[in-house]
Amino acid sequence: MEPILEVKDLTMDFGGLRALDHLDLEIDRGEIAALIGPNGAGKTTFFNCITGIYIPTRGDVVISPPGKKRERINGLKPNHVTERGMARTFQNIRLFPSMTVLENVMIGRHCRTRSGIAGAVFRGPGTREEEQAVVDKSYEILEKMGLSRFVNELARNLPYGAQRRLEIARAMATEPFLILLDEPAAGMNPQETYELDQLILRIRDEEGISLLLIEHDMQLVMSLSDRIFVMDYGKKIAQGTPEEIKNNPVVIKAYLGEEIDA
Amino acid sequence: MKIQDIKESFFIAAWFILLTFPIMVIQVNPIENIIEWRWWNLILVGAGSFMLSFVWRYLMNRKAGQKRKESEDAEDIPLTQRLLRNPRFFVPALIVLGVFVFAFPFLFSAYQINIMTTALIYVVLGLGLNIVVGLAGLLDLGYVAFYAVGAYSYALLNHHFGLGFWTVLPVGAFMGAMFGVLLGFPVLRLRGDYLAIVTLGFGEIIRLILENWNAFSFGPSGIANIPRPGFFGVDFSLEASSRYLYFLMIAMALFTIFVVNRLQNSRIGRAWIALREDEIACQAMGIDKTKTKLTAFALGATWAGMVGVMFAAKTTFINPASFTFLESAIILSIVVLGGMGSIVGVIIGALVLILLPEYLRAFSEYRMLLFGAIMVIMMVFRPQGIISGVRRTYQFKGKGDKAVKTRETVKQPAPTTDHS
Ligand SMILES: Nc1ncnc2c1ncn2[C@@H]1O[C@H](COP(=O)(O)OP(=O)(O)OP(=O)(O)O)[C@@H](O)[C@H]1O
Ligand SMILES: [Mg+2]
Numbered sequence: 001m002e003p004i005l006e007v008k009d010l011t012m013d014f015g016g017l018r019a020l021d022h023l024d025l026e027i028d029r030g031e032i033a034a035l036i037g038p039n040g041a042g043k044t045t046f047f048n049c050i051t052g053i054y055i056p057t058r059g060d061v062v063i064s065p066p067g068k069k070r071e072r073i074n075g076l077k078p079n080h081v082t083e084r085g086m087a088r089t090f091q092n093i094r095l096f097p098s099m100t101v102l103e104n105v106m107i108g109r110h111c112r113t114r115s116g117i118a119g120a121v122f123r124g125p126g127t128r129e130e131e132q133a134v135v136d137k138s139y140e141i142l143e144k145m146g147l148s149r150f151v152n153e154l155a156r157n158l159p160y161g162a163q164r165r166l167e168i169a170r171a172m173a174t175e176p177f178l179i180l181l182d183e184p185a186a187g188m189n190p191q192e193t194y195e196l197d198q199l200i201l202r203i204r205d206e207e208g209i210s211l212l213l214i215e216h217d218m219q220l221v222m223s224l225s226d227r228i229f230v231m232d233y234g235k236k237i238a239q240g241t242p243e244e245i246k247n248n249p250v251v252i253k254a255y256l257g258e259e260i261d262a
Numbered sequence: 263m264k265i266q267d268i269k270e271s272f273f274i275a276a277w278f279i280l281l282t283f284p285i286m287v288i289q290v291n292p293i294e295n296i297i298e299w300r301w302w303n304l305i306l307v308g309a310g311s312f313m314l315s316f317v318w319r320y321l322m323n324r325k326a327g328q329k330r331k332e333s334e335d336a337e338d339i340p341l342t343q344r345l346l347r348n349p350r351f352f353v354p355a356l357i358v359l360g361v362f363v364f365a366f367p368f369l370f371s372a373y374q375i376n377i378m379t380t381a382l383i384y385v386v387l388g389l390g391l392n393i394v395v396g397l398a399g400l401l402d403l404g405y406v407a408f409y410a411v412g413a414y415s416y417a418l419l420n421h422h423f424g425l426g427f428w429t430v431l432p433v434g435a436f437m438g439a440m441f442g443v444l445l446g447f448p449v450l451r452l453r454g455d456y457l458a459i460v461t462l463g464f465g466e467i468i469r470l471i472l473e474n475w476n477a478f479s480f481g482p483s484g485i486a487n488i489p490r491p492g493f494f495g496v497d498f499s500l501e502a503s504s505r506y507l508y509f510l511m512i513a514m515a516l517f518t519i520f521v522v523n524r525l526q527n528s529r530i531g532r533a534w535i536a537l538r539e540d541e542i543a544c545q546a547m548g549i550d551k552t553k554t555k556l557t558a559f560a561l562g563a564t565w566a567g568m569v570g571v572m573f574a575a576k577t578t579f580i581n582p583a584s585f586t587f588l589e590s591a592i593i594l595s596i597v598v599l600g601g602m603g604s605i606v607g608v609i610i611g612a613l614v615l616i617l618l619p620e621y622l623r624a625f626s627e628y629r630m631l632l633f634g635a636i637m638v639i640m641m642v643f644r645p646q647g648i649i650s651g652v653r654r655t656y657q658f659k660g661k662g663d664k665a666v667k668t669r670e671t672v673k674q675p676a677p678t679t680d681h682s
Binding site for chain 2: 051053077078079082083087088090094095096097098099100102103106107108110111112113115116117119120121123127130131134135139148151152154170171174
């Protein structure tokens with residue numbers, strides 16, 4: 001398997017605080033990987049660094065989108081990272097609250113469409129076609145995510161679990177090859193978590209999108225992941241299959257006394 | 263309201279005192295060869311920026327509190343919107359309105375027509391600013407600068423080169439857009455109260471340039487004898503001329519409504535709204551923040567530039583006094599009062615705020631006081647404005663079917679902007 005994301009020696013300093021400490025990580029094509037670690041380990045910071053929201057102090061982030069050439073992406077703006085096929089969700093849900101559910105997903109199509117000011121004003125056949133395609137595609141994604149009954153609801157009126165799924169739908173609309181999920185199951189009940197589990201598997205199997213998720217729900221992590229990376233104090237302390245991680249004494253030590261609830 | 267907020271506002275005030283110190287406090291008196299220290303200005307700048315920042319923070323805090331309440335009692339469509347979108351009410355209303363608009367200049371005196379034309383100018387200004395503030399969520403307090411740019415474009419091009427109204431109209435719009443981008447660049451990184459104060463400064467800079475650069479703009483005495491718009495070389499009587507201006511302004515307003523309506527339901531319009539709702543998520547979804555902000559500034563300013571040309575042609579005389587901060591404040595009030603992001607709201611806002619003071623001449627002394635009071639009351643009781651923005655909705659047939667978009671229906675209000 002060829003890696004689609006390679007992170008080498010990634011380091012992030014916030015003043016005196018080293019949030020990421022020489023981190024190495026690789027994601028293979030078609031893989032569901034998980035990034036776990038105690039609170040404050042630097043997991044979200046890792047996402048922010050590879051998606052261009054923070055500029056890492058040092059290190060390299062290299063992507064190899066399927067069918068495209070390898071490219072170093074550190075220093076790129078977030079929108080350019082997304083354009084290149086890496087989309088994400090946020091730990092503290094960041095939807096566009098007063099836009100409808102459909103429009104939220106339509107925003108995801110922005111970077112895959114072209115029509116500009118003139119197109120908007122004259123609304124020629126090209127623009128109309130593109131607009132219709134955006135609507136169709138967005139609706140299709142909502143159906144896949146089981147959100148089609150909410151199409152015209154405002155995002156902020158959605159139940160919590162649906163909001164989390166809408167974030168994933170929005171990310172999918174950007175046609176990514178890799179989706180980064182930051183605690184997708186946080187605040188979900190067991191039923192919703194189970195559905196999420198199935199959904200993530202479907203995204204990988206049917207859409208061929210690889211996923212990297214940060215998650216505190218160990219059951220979900222163990223059942224989903226092909227590979228797990230464990231972080232503590234900004235360092236990677238272990239990586240391996242769920243079996244290996246479960247029995248790794250270093251990991252157990254890192255978690256001892258720590259809370260690992262969802 | 264936390265101590266923290268007061269501290270930050272205080273810090274901002276100190277910062278602006280420092281920044282404006284050289285121009286606001288120090289004045290060289292070349293006649294007596296001394297330096298005058300205008301300490302009074304320092305106090306004004308300090309107090310002004312402190313108040314602005316403080317009120318801003320207060321309203322933001324309030325809004326945060328309100329959001330929590332709002333999410334609980336959501337789903338009810340306001341009456342105004344149900345009426346607006348109900349065809350049985352809407353179509354006859356539109357016809358009556360159309361007839362009234364057409365008959366107006368033949369029923370009323372030239373004085374009334376002039377007032378209505380002015381109100382229409384503000385409708386267009388409001389719709390333009392609505393792009394920047396209502397849709398993209400960028401609080402611009404210097405919008406009047408673009409209006410001035412348009413007006414002076416016509417006055418100067420006509421004065422020096424004899425260019426006519428119809429030639430300069432697109433030039434004015436273009437100049438507005440250019441200045442929009444020009445202002446957009448330096449403020450790309452600013453948000454909320456910082457953006458507000460800097461744009462306010464920009465507006466004042468333009469006005470001060472016009473006031474002081476005599477060789478260029480003829481200073482405070484302004485430019486007179488600006489020709490009115492031509493109509494195939496026909497000479498109008500004064501009465502007919504105001505009618506003509508009125509219909510021109512109606513056409514311009516309709517054009518603006520048409521374009522703004524199309525823009526707000528387009529790919530770009532959605533990007534503006536996404537930017538207003540959540541800047542980080544917006545970028546993470548692949549939207550170029552820089553480009554989106556600049557198009558908002560440019561397209562907003564275009565209308566001000568265009569209608570500025572119209573203003574110069576209407577009054578036939580302009581000077582910098584027509585482009586004070588007060589104008590920006592009025593235009594912003596129109597947007598806020600009418601409803602950010604709502605075209606109908608902005609139109610109503612403009613008519614109310616411009617026509618009411620004209621007909622309530624007795625109160626004209628208290629105009630500003632009234633404005634202030636209305637704004638505060640609106641912020642507290644109806645922050646989304648008279649009519650709140652409506653999101654377009656789509657109908658889909660059948661589950662799993664190919665999606666079919668059929669018609670627009672009514673949806674819930676969009677809340678006001680979030681700048682911080
Ligand atoms: N913008 C920032 N400025 C300063 N410090 C930061 C910033 N962002 C994160 N940190 C610090 O970096 C460390 C890692 O934070 P991060 O949010 O990445 O943790 P996390 O692993 O996602 O934790 P959690 O499981 O609670 O989400 C923390 O100590 C945090 O305080
Ligand atoms: Mg986190």
